[in-house]
Amino acid sequence: MTMDHAPAAASNGERRWNPVTSEVVRALHRAVGRERVLSTPEELLAYEYDATIERGTPQAVVFPESTEQVSAAVAVAHRFGVPVTPRGAGTGLSGGAIAAVGGVVIALTRMKRIIEVDRVNRIAVVEPGVVNLDLSRAVAPFGLYYAPDPSSQRACTIGGNVAENAGGPHCLAYGATTNHVLGLELVLADGEVVHVGGRTRDVPGYDLTGAFVGSEGTLAIATKVTVRLSRIPESTRTLLAVFDSVDDASNAVSAIIAAGILPAALEMMDRHIIAAVEPVINAGFPLDADAVLLIEVDGLEEATTEDAAMIRGICDAQRAREVRLAVESADRERLWAGRKTSISALGRLYPNYYVLDGVVPRPRLPEVLRDVYRIAETHGLAVANVFHAGDGNLHPNLLFDERVPGATDRVLAAGAEIMRRCVDAGGSITGEHGVGLEKRDFIGWIFDDIDLAVMGKLKAAFKADGRYNPCKAFPTTRGCGELTDRVVARHAPALGTDIYV
Amino acid sequence: MSSTTAPAAIDEFRAAVSLRAPGVVFQDRGERVAVDECLPDVTCAPSIESDVSAILSEASACGLSVVPYAAGAHMGGANVPREYDVAMLMTRLDRIVAHEPADMTVTLEAGVPITALNATLAAHNQFLPLDPPAADRATVGGVIAANAHGPLRHRYGTVRDWLLGVRVVHADGSISKAGGRVVKNVTGYEMTKLYCGSFGTLGVVTEATLKLAPAPPVRVTVAAQFDTASAAGLYAMAAHDAGLAIDAAELLSPPATYALFGEPRWCVLARAAGGPGAIERTLRELRAYAGAMRGALRECDEATWAAWARALEPGVLALRASVLPSRVAETVEVLDRRFAGAAALLSATVSAGLIRANLDPTRGIRGGTLYESARDVVARRGGTVAIDAAPASLKRQYDVFGAERADIAIMRRIKQEFDPRGTLSRGRFAGRI
Known part of the structure; x- marks a missing residue:
């Protein structure tokens, strides 16, 4: 996967990207300082991957420390027609930070200042490299926290969260990243710095902040983010409900939602996850259970008492073998440690795992989940499920060993089939990880050419062409397919043509 | 206002739409759909999405300007239309397409009134938590277009927080969708956000899927x-x-x-x-x-x-200010003093930093003076003022969205990309886009 094939212009005359020449590197040195640019092959290796199985080696990595430096580096890339890929902590699960066609990676990890915290108005202004959990820790003394909590929150950055519109278990009650961003400072593809949104809730004009969040680094680079903080609730109760069948657990999820209870989080883990997690974390998940639900309610003491009692009753009625209640924070944290480390714990049991991120309407959860197990079995794969059951957001983990010939291919085939099943059920191919590199060939199952063309208009309005985080979020275009050694594209057409959702 | 358009173009438009979309009902110009004292040359009422598409593509071909209109509850919140040839009445698109009680979502056509929807949902102990002052008439499409909200904003936010997906007819008649029907979804750009508060300048929402909330016991x-x-x-x-x-x-x-x-x-x-x-x-x-x-x-x-x-429904002159929550009480106090004599009704959602003002400029103080005074008081406190309703003369003098910000260039390019011929709500947006 080298840049040698990169065409300066596609044969149809459409402008493409140029390689990073020594002249470009010298210009980057002048723009941001030599010490902030990596360009030797051995230095670049560390920046060729994220948390997916995708790889792509950049030709230069820039570490700006200010908006001005981001703008200067981006302007250099613009002048030379070089692709730009923004990068945070590299914990993404859709290949969003992969330099798919080489070019310049703008690594924002050194921009990690919390610029301001306004306790009374519950606002913080942060740089994009601030780690999600660090922000919550910094504002905890004020009784506040930053609500979106992706499982990678100890490492992932706010900038990356904004790019992917990251979620997390507590999305169910509190919404995803988009519900917590008020304003942004952006560097456009030509280096122009623009402010959108603001500190107050209502800013006249189109909601550019809302349109930007989740644009996967294809519209601009956020260099400052104004976020809403939330008040730490006075009471939190976490229930662990143990089930002897996945179906019963799924039915309990539907019953809780249907009863008009909106828990702060409602998570499911199946027996494979329990087997991976429990020996390491000792969270107290019974090894012989088929599934456990982790259910959290928060708010006023009186409200959590009432809700927890109702949830217990519902779980009992849905044949829960046991329901445990954790009130003390140490007990609750142990349960959550089991949830948040579950995917990485799989790494102990299997050399590789492939995380999917499908969404289905909540009433369809039991049947789709059954099909997930069936599809994996058909492909001769083990699958472990840990997911945000409360909002129908599945995370099947396909377990495999990439050294076994053909294994990766089977995983991608099974993954595509599961994605298709979610779409057929009226759902989506991604709930919180982003389309990225991985799923761009599936997007046609959901959006037709007109839908995508409308999104392209937004891109044009931001002056972003295919040079800004190329090959992401949109279907494969020429220049992407031949540069990445990908198998997914072969599976998409086999499963069906565009359907209307 | 709209008389500059040649009658021939209107006739041509009517004929073309009648041919393509025989179900469209035409009405002659009427007070019913007046926008800022402007009357359209013709009103047409589609009842299905393909009719909306036919109307827009033919209007676009004839160079006419179309303003989508439903209950008319929030028409004051955008600028005076530069031209107003065609009113497109959306109230016949009033079907609830699918309510999924167990998923707590609803898909419905844009012309469904909020209260009618909530009456249907009540049997399931669910509701759409949006209560703009004119909720009894306001339609879902109008609330999306105007980003209208009421006191429930304190807990439930605004329509952007509830809108999961839309179908939109664009200025050239093409139809696109964005988002989806599930409660969590990051496939594709968040186009739904762009349509919230866009006052029909980028497209006409024909169908929306919204998340619902459980009704509190x-x-x-x-x-x-x-x-x-x-x-x-x-x-x-x-x-x-x-x-x-x-x-x-x-x-x-x-x-x-x-x-x-x-x-x-x-x-x-x-x-x-x-x-x-x-x-x-x-x-x-x-x-x-x-x-x-x-x-x-x-x-x-x-x-x-x-x-x-009833008290806060925008009347002759209504303003909406946005400040930080910590500045609300003081700002309201100053505004109340400044507005003494204008029978000013002020109501503020403190947690959202939102202040609504309903004023009566007929009581001696010029509307322009009241607006400028409010604008300056709020600007000194780091906030912005938008106009929710005002006489057309005042709106011609002041952009209802307030002073242009640096990001207006992106907004202009968005409008240019979405509606290059200015078919939709011409001149009504920020910067008279």
Whole structure:
């Protein structure tokens, strides 16, 4: 996967990207300082991957420390027609930070200042490299926290969260990243710095902040983010409900939602996850259970008492073998440690795992989940499920060993089939990880050419062409397919043509 | 205003639409769809999406300007149309397409009124938590276009937080969709956000899928009256900071309190909503906070909110200010002083930093003077003022969206990309886009 094939212009005359020449590197040195640019092959290796199985080696990595430096580096890339890929902590699960066609990676990890915290108005202004959990820790003394909590929150950055519109278990009650961003400072593809949104809730004009969040680094680079903080609730109760069948657990999820209870989080883990997690974390998940639900309610003491009692009753009625209640924070944290480390714990049991991120309407959860197990079995794969059951957001983990010939291919085939099943059920191919590199060939199952063309208009309005985080979020275009050694594209057409959702 | 358009173009448009979309009902110009004192040359009422598409593509081909119109509840919140050839009445698109009670989502056509929807949902103990002052008439499409909201914003935010997916007809008649029908989804750009508050300048939403909220089991409304704005503000902030089970809390100026209760005092009208235990605790604490601020608290019935809606529905001149929550009480106090003599009804959602003002400029002070005064008071406190309703003459003088910001260039390019011929709501957006 080298840049040698990169065409300066596609044969149809459409402008493409140029390689990073020594002249470009010298210009980057002048723009941001030599010490902030990596360009030797051995230095670049560390920046060729994220948390997916995708790889792509950049030709230069820039570490700006200010908006001005981001703008200067981006302007250099613009002048030379070089692709730009923004990068945070590299914990993404859709290949969003992969330099798919080489070019310049703008690594924002050194921009990690919390610029301001306004306790009374519950606002913080942060740089994009601030780690999600660090922000919550910094504002905890004020009784506040930053609500979106992706499982990678100890490492992932706010900038990356904004790019992917990251979620997390507590999305169910509190919404995803988009519900917590008020304003942004952006560097456009030509280096122009623009402010959108603001500190107050209502800013006249189109909601550019809302349109930007989740644009996967294809519209601009956020260099400052104004976020809403939330008040730490006075009471939190976490229930662990143990089930002897996945179906019963799924039915309990539907019953809780249907009863008009909106828990702060409602998570499911199946027996494979329990087997991976429990020996390491000792969270107290019974090894012989088929599934456990982790259910959290928060708010006023009186409200959590009432809700927890109702949830217990519902779980009992849905044949829960046991329901445990954790009130003390140490007990609750142990349960959550089991949830948040579950995917990485799989790494102990299997050399590789492939995380999917499908969404289905909540009433369809039991049947789709059954099909997930069936599809994996058909492909001769083990699958472990840990997911945000409360909002129908599945995370099947396909377990495999990439050294076994053909294994990766089977995983991608099974993954595509599961994605298709979610779409057929009226759902989506991604709930919180982003389309990225991985799923761009599936997007046609959901959006037709007109839908995508409308999104392209937004891109044009931001002056972003295919040079800004190329090959992401949109279907494969020429220049992407031949540069990445990908198998997914072969599976998409086999499963069906565009359907209307 | 629209008489510059040649009658021939209108006739051509009518003929073409009749041919392509025989179901479209035409009406002659009428007061019913007046926008800023402008009347259209023709009104057409589609009842299905393909009719909307035919109307827009033919209007675009004939170079006409179309303004989508539903209940007309929020038409004042955008600029005066530069041309107004065709009114497209959206109220016949009024079907609820699919309600999924177990998924807590609903898909419906844009012309469904919010209260009609909520009446249907009530049987399932669910509701769409949007209560703009004109909720009895306001349609889902209008609320999306105008980003309209009411007191429930305190707990439930705005329509952008509930909108999961849309179908949109664009200026050239093409039809696109964005988002989806599931409650969590990051496939594709968040185009839904762009349409919220776009006042029909980028496309016409024909169908929307929205998330629903469970209806709280118990609701109790209480009004606490105070001698000063700051006491009322402290009470509202204390309730907010304590995380009490409140779904609405409006700080009212003395004239607004007078309109509701016949007493010219500062007031916070709040509604406790939740389970019995949470309600009991919330009311107990509210009583204690009110006492600490020398206020008097009393229970009111739910109908008080209907009275609030009548009082705050944008009238002759209505403004909406956005400031930081910490500046609300003081800003409201200054505005109340400045507006003395203009029968100003002020109501603020403190936690959202939102201040609504309903003014009567006929009482001696020029509307322009009132607007400029409000704009300057709010700007000095780091906020912005938008116009929700005003006489056309005033709106021609002042952009209702306020001063242009640096990001107007992106907005202009968005409009150019979406509607290069200016078919949709020409001149009505920020910067008279």
